[in-house]
Amino acid sequence: MLPIPKKYSIRDPVIKSVRPKDRIKYWNVVPGDQIRLLGDKKNTLHEVLSINRFSNRVFVKGVVNAGEDDAGKIPPSKNYHYSRCQLFLGNYELPPTKKSPEPQVVPVFAQRLGTTAPRWNRFFGRYDWKRFATKTVPRIPHLSGDKITIPWPIQAPRTIPEPKAYDTTQDEVKRVTYIPPSFQPSLKGIIPQPPSEIEFLRTLYNPHLPNPFGASPPVETYLFRELANPHSRAKKHARWLTWQMEKQQRLQKFFQEELSNLQGRSIREAKAEAAFKWRQQIEEEKEAQRKQRWKKMTDETTLARQSKRRERKEAKQRQRLTALVLKDQPNQVIPKDLRS
Known part of the structure; x- marks a missing residue:
C-alpha cells in the first residue's frame, strides 16, 4: 500500500x-x-x-x-x-x-x-x-x-506443450551432468585440501598427466574470484586494508634504511627523515596517478570534441549541397532523364 x-x-x-x-x-x-x-x-x-x-x-x-483499430496491436x-x-x-x-x-x-x-x-x-x-x-x-x-x-474460482491447471525440435526434453533436463567430488575427511587426520589452480590448469592442458581431481573436478572452487562482485563493500574494505598494510611496510623499510646508516644523526632525526621520504613517495605516486587520469580524461574529451566538430562539418556540407542552385550558363547541359 x-x-x-x-x-x-x-x-x-x-x-x-x-x-x-x-x-x-x-x-x-x-x-x-x-x-x-x-x-x-x-x-x-x-x-x-x-x-x-x-x-x-x-x-x-x-x-x-x-475506436482501437491499430494494425498489429x-x-x-x-x-x-x-x-x-x-x-x-x-x-x-x-x-x-x-x-x-x-x-x-x-x-x-x-x-x-x-x-x-x-x-x-x-x-x-x-x-x-x-x-x-x-x-x-x-x-x-x-x-x-x-x-x-x-467459493473462489478454480484456476485451470497449466498445460505443458509437447517439446519440438528446438526444445529440451524433460529427461535431458533431469539428467545429471556433474557429480561433485567425494571427500571423506576423518576427524583423526588432516582435512584434505583441493588442488591449487595451477594444478587444475596443468591438468587441462596436459590430459596425459595423472588427474588428481578424479572423474569430476571441482571447477567451482576456482571461480569464486571471477563470480564475486569486485565493487562490494567487503572487497573495497579489503583493498583499503591491503593498501594500509603496504604503506606501513614501506615506512618500516625506510626506517631500516635510515637507521642502518645514521651518518652522525640521532635516531629521532633519522626516523623523521625516513617519514618525510615516505610521505614524499606516497604523494608522488598519487600525483602520477592523478596526471594519468587527467590525461585519459583529456584524450576522451578531445576525441568527443573532434567527433562532434566532424559531424557538424558534414551536416553543413550536406546542407550546402542540398541548397545549391546553379545559374544558367552556356556550357550547362540538362540530362535527358530530367528534361520535361
Missing part, C-alpha cells in the same frame, strides 16, 4: 494510480469470477480477466474499447471500477408471487459482501479469507438471513 515512485510514472505515464489510502487492501473480485455491472439494464455477465490493484480497475473478457480490454461490480452467485428458483404465479429461475447477484478475518498462509505466502453474500439481488426467501458462501 505504498505510493508508486515517481520514476515509474515517468517511465510509463499510462499507469494511473489512486491514492494509497483509497486502494483496496483485500480484493473479493479476482480473475475467473463472473460479475455484472451496476447500471447495466441487460444484466450482461462478464468474466473477470485481470485486476489492477493500483487503480482499482477490473478488466473483463470479450469487451474491448471502441492487441486491442485493450474494457475495464470498470471495482465499485460497479456485483458477483454472480448462480441461478436460483424463486417461489411463485402475485405477479408470476409460477416459480421462476433467475440469476442472483451479491448486493452486499462479508468476509472472515484474513489469516496469513505461510505455505503460499499470502493472506487467505472466505467471502460470503449477506444480501442478494433479488432476495431469496428461503435463504434470507443466511450467509451464502461464494
Whole structure:
C-alpha cells in the first residue's frame, strides 16, 4: 500500500494510480469470477480477466474499447471500477408471487459482501479469507438471513506443450551432468585440501598427466574470484586494508634504511627523515596517478570534441549541397532523364 515512485510514472505515464489510502487492501473480485455491472439494464455477465490493484480497475473478457483499430496491436480490454461490480452467485428458483404465479429461475447477484478475518498462509505466502453474500439481488426467501458462501474460482491447471525440435526434453533436463567430488575427511587426520589452480590448469592442458581431481573436478572452487562482485563493500574494505598494510611496510623499510646508516644523526632525526621520504613517495605516486587520469580524461574529451566538430562539418556540407542552385550558363547541359 505504498505510493508508486515517481520514476515509474515517468517511465510509463499510462499507469494511473489512486491514492494509497483509497486502494483496496483485500480484493473479493479476482480473475475467473463472473460479475455484472451496476447500471447495466441487460444484466450482461462478464468474466473477470485481470485486476489492477493500483487503480482499482477490473478488466473483463470479450469487451474491448471502441475506436482501437491499430494494425498489429492487441486491442485493450474494457475495464470498470471495482465499485460497479456485483458477483454472480448462480441461478436460483424463486417461489411463485402475485405477479408470476409460477416459480421462476433467475440469476442472483451479491448486493452486499462479508468476509472472515484474513489469516496469513505461510505455505503460499499470502493472506487467505472466505467471502460470503449477506444480501442478494433479488432476495431469496428461503435463504434470507443466511450467509451464502461464494467459493473462489478454480484456476485451470497449466498445460505443458509437447517439446519440438528446438526444445529440451524433460529427461535431458533431469539428467545429471556433474557429480561433485567425494571427500571423506576423518576427524583423526588432516582435512584434505583441493588442488591449487595451477594444478587444475596443468591438468587441462596436459590430459596425459595423472588427474588428481578424479572423474569430476571441482571447477567451482576456482571461480569464486571471477563470480564475486569486485565493487562490494567487503572487497573495497579489503583493498583499503591491503593498501594500509603496504604503506606501513614501506615506512618500516625506510626506517631500516635510515637507521642502518645514521651518518652522525640521532635516531629521532633519522626516523623523521625516513617519514618525510615516505610521505614524499606516497604523494608522488598519487600525483602520477592523478596526471594519468587527467590525461585519459583529456584524450576522451578531445576525441568527443573532434567527433562532434566532424559531424557538424558534414551536416553543413550536406546542407550546402542540398541548397545549391546553379545559374544558367552556356556550357550547362540538362540530362535527358530530367528534361520535361
